[in-house]
Amino acid sequence: MTSLLPQKDLMGGGSGGGGSTGGTYTFSSRPRVLRGHKKYRGEEAPAAEETTHYGNIMYDRRVVRGSTYSQQIFPLSAHADPVEYQQQQEAQRRALAKKRARDHARPRTPEPVEGRKHIDVQTEIYLEEITDRIEEIDVSCQTDAFLDRPPTPLFIPAKSGADVATQIEEGELFDFDIEVKPMLEVLVGKTIEQALLEVMEEEELANLRAQQYEFEELRNVELAEVQRLEERERRLREEKERRKQQQKEVLLKEKETAEKVAARAFAQQYLADLIPSVFSNLRDSGYFYDLIERDIETGFIPWLMSEVERTLEKSILGRIVLDQLIREVVENRLQSFHQVRSEDTSN
Known part of the structure; x- marks a missing residue:
């Protein structure tokens, strides 16, 4: 098995981007200085180009997702997360509204006359420490000093010569x-x-x-x-x-x-x-009685009384009928008598 390896590939590749003809392709980019940063002392900072913000591409304003009719454009310098940015804006608006309301509700004193000014005086009975002042702390950070820039070489010789390759036979390695x-x-x-x-x-x-x-x-x-x-x-x-x-x-x-x-x-x-x-x-109350006597009182005597009443009613009815007949006969005779008498008187 025979292989030809370019010399520059075995030594780590060239300094520029590219590769030799017939060999393995390699690429390496040249080192670059960060934008807006001075590397050496006495050197001017490079021109500020367009600021690049690294964040989630889902919140990049250049990426359009969903409806484009109601797009909310968030500034990239504020915050990468729009939800958090909205919460911060809402909190700031609430704080300003509370401050305005507090200032409006606070009782005000008349304006001082010319040559005088108002000052805050504690009028409480007991002296109290005023702790409204916010504590401030100075913090510093030490950075490395700028390096001296090396002198620019006056002459850079051009590359000369040919690339060297090594022949490796089968079984040698x-x-x-x-x-x-x-x-x-x-x-x-x-x-x-x-x-x-x-x-x-x-x-x-x-x-x-x-x-x-x-x-x-x-x-x-x-x-x-x-x-x-x-x-x-x-x-x-x-x-x-x-x-x-x-x-x-x-x-x-x-x-x-x-x-x-x-x-x-x-x-x-x-x-x-x-x-x-x-x-x-x-x-004495009548709870104990003779059965025969009780039977006669409750059964026989009521029947006997009812029969007697029925018999009396029949006799009374017969008398009434008889009286009615007698009355009718008497009336008829009286009428016939009056009629005969009237005839006699007329003759």
Whole structure:
């Protein structure tokens, strides 16, 4: 394998921008002085060109995004962030408005006469330190002194001569069969070592799994024994609580039975003299009666009275009809008598 390398590329490239014909292309820019900055003492600052502001391109006024009808142009010298710039402007407007309102609301004194002036005087009872003055601190920064500018050379000789190249034959710099042996030894050794480590790790993991299995079996046995003892203790506790509850219920029933017997005896003793008087009062009030007598009073007597009333109504109705007939007969006879009498008188 033969390669031709240009001499200037092996030495780090030329001083200008470009490359040699037939070689690898390289480029390097010449160093430049910052704008508006003097490098040497006694040198005039270069002319100030257009100021370049570095910031987020999303807030660059030359980039148009969205609608162009209502564009808000923010000055680049104020702030790179328009939201923060708006907040600052709003805060300044609020501060000015508060200051104007405070000055307007502050009571004012008349203007001083000619030859006099107003001064601030503290009229409080106790002297107080005035802390309205803002503390000021002077801070300075030491910078490096300007360097002396080196003298400009009077003559710069032109470049002469030809570029030099080096011929490299195959096998002069690198022999693969020889150079690969140490790397192969290292790779094979590392591979074998890693394989042995993995085998040992697998054996160790198998031993750990066996120990873990034995430990889990022992723990399961212990847990089963603990659960059995806890279940036995629970059964004994529940049996004890059940016996206590049964005993409480027996005592409560005995107490209730004794109270019932005592109440029954007291009631019998209290009602011994009360029953005769109560029955006599109830009998006098009509709560105790003879069934046959009550049946006659509620059933037979009302029926008998209704039948008697019906019979009397029939007899009265017959009398009324008879009286009406008699009246009609009498009226007819009286009318016929008057008629006969009138005929007699006319004759």
